[in-house]
Amino acid sequence: xxxxxDCGVVLGVALAxxxxxxxxxxAQEKAAGxxxxxxxxxxxxxxxxxxARLREIAKAHHGRVALYxxxxxxxxxxxxxxxxxxxxxxxxxxxxxxxxxEQVRAGKTHWDDKITLQPDDAVSGSGLLLFLDAPQTLxxxxxxxxxxxxxxxxxxxxxxxxxGLDAMxxxxxxxxxxxxxxxxxxxxxxxxxxxxxxxxxxxxxxTAREMAWVMERIGRCELAGPSEAxxxxxxxxxxxxxxxxxxxxxxxFYRDTIPRYLEKLDSTETxxxxxxxxxxxxxVRADVAIVAGKTGPMVLSIFTYENADTSWTADNEGxxxxxxxxxxxxxxxxxxxxxxxxxxxxxxxxxxSGETVSPRGGGSAxxx
Numbered sequence: 001x002x003x004x005x006d007c008g009v010v011l012g013v014a015l016a017x018x019x020x021x022x023x024x025x026x027a028q029e030k031a032a033g034x035x036x037x038x039x040x041x042x043x044x045x046x047x048x049x050x051x052a053r054l055r056e057i058a059k060a061h062h063g064r065v066a067l068y069x070x071x072x073x074x075x076x077x078x079x080x081x082x083x084x085x086x087x088x089x090x091x092x093x094x095x096x097x098x099x100x101x102e103q104v105r106a107g108k109t110h111w112d113d114k115i116t117l118q119p120d121d122a123v124s125g126s127g128l129l130l131f132l133d134a135p136q137t138l139x140x141x142x143x144x145x146x147x148x149x150x151x152x153x154x155x156x157x158x159x160x161x162x163x164g165l166d167a168m169x170x171x172x173x174x175x176x177x178x179x180x181x182x183x184x185x186x187x188x189x190x191x192x193x194x195x196x197x198x199x200x201x202x203x204x205x206x207t208a209r210e211m212a213w214v215m216e217r218i219g220r221c222e223l224a225g226p227s228e229a230x231x232x233x234x235x236x237x238x239x240x241x242x243x244x245x246x247x248x249x250x251x252x253f254y255r256d257t258i259p260r261y262l263e264k265l266d267s268t269e270t271x272x273x274x275x276x277x278x279x280x281x282x283x284v285r286a287d288v289a290i291v292a293g294k295t296g297p298m299v300l301s302i303f304t305y306e307n308a309d310t311s312w313t314a315d316n317e318g319x320x321x322x323x324x325x326x327x328x329x330x331x332x333x334x335x336x337x338x339x340x341x342x343x344x345x346x347x348x349x350x351x352x353s354g355e356t357v358s359p360r361g362g363g364s365a366x367x368x
Contacts, residue, residue: 044070044077050332051078054325061321063283063307068208071333072216072349073296078329082209085179085201086303089279090126090151091288092182092204094214096159097248097277099171100144101241103163105223111141111244115158123187127152141244148248148277153186160185177213180206202281211288212301218245219275219290219297221345234346242345249275249290250343256314257287258300260323262330262338273338282310285318291326292342293334297349300326 058065058080068082103109115138122130127150129136143159146152160168165182172180182204184190190198197205216222221234221242234242250272255263259274276289286303302325304318330338342348 043075045075047076047078047332050329051080053328053332054078054080057321057324057328061304061307062309062317063321064305065321065325066208066303066305067301067325068212069298069300069302069329070212070216071293071296071298072220072347074333076333079209082301083179083207085205085207086286086305087201087281087284088180088182088204088206088211089281089284089286090156090203091211091277091279091286092180092206093147093151093156093279094211094218094277094288095168095172095180095182095204096156096163097144097148097245098214098218099168100140100159100163101218101245102171102223103167104241105238109140109162111139113140113162114138115140115143115162117154117158121154121158123153123157125153125186126150127154129154129158144245145248148245149251149253151254151278157185157188175213175217177206177210180204180210180214208301208303212299215277215288215290215301216299218242218249219299219347220349239345246275246343246345249277250340252276252278254278254280256316256319257285257322258289258291258302258326260319261327262291264337271340271343273340273343275343280312283307285316285322287322287326289326290343290347291330291334292338292340292347293330294336294339294342295334297342297347298329298333300329302326 054067058067064084065080066082066084066086067078067080069079070077100109104111117129117132117134117136117138119134121134124130127146129146129152138158140159140162143155143162146155147159165184168182172182181195183194183198183201184203186203221238223238223241252275257278258276259272262274263272273292274289276287279286284303284305285307286305288301289299291298291300302322304321307318309317
């Protein structure tokens, strides 16, 4: 469960989010996907030199490291223990967000659906809602925004209640993720028998590779699984949905990990070039992000775990190790830096080719 790091700042920022909302309008290039040519299969190409460099950084860490990163337009890949099953901490909230996107697309739920915060909903850990008087009425978009931007645990539970725990795990299976699972609500007893491995992993389990795939789907705006029949530009409806969630992710409050050395300039006016979701436990630090490199978008999924440093400071070794690994990847693949203007639904990569075959599953053999 992620702890609060700066309660005063968190309260101020999050109150603004709750009272004024995060706008879901997609002024960001609605035709980003339509303007790019449909892409064919991109073959993975392991960057051995970079991988060796990352291994040296990981070796210096007092704990363990699992990492998977890829540059989506070139297929370059690096991996360190990418299939090790690890505690998710709060990065499992990406799967909640993705299922919410799918349900909005299907008309099963809506961003403006009303959700009532009751007095007994509050749980400890990161977030704002546990400090507010209840009852409070929020929208689904408010709840998801707090879940992503502030990693609000109470908001996460409200989202699970609305979206459905079984639906989330069914979506995880649909995506072909074999080692990812969301077990239960945060800080609440389970309402059904738990798998034998739940005590080991807590809230959820995953791998660096599988969580990168979830973030890639969100960034590419892959909803409901493209097929040969519908391969083409991202629809206006999907662009609008993905614009809402991209705005949440690029306004991530916790920026001591992947963004730490990469955001060298004030991005207040132009918007961040990094869309991410962090997760923290005493001995775990994790960050999964889309980084808008000037040479092409990258997905970085980095977990440090069994960490010797269990402190809750900005200089926690796990946080710093993630930042060093991220810097090495981006400097190697995009030496000219990052550009927030590229963080639009679809990432400017165009529509998926119906010929692309997925190792992830996801409803049809034509998915990537």
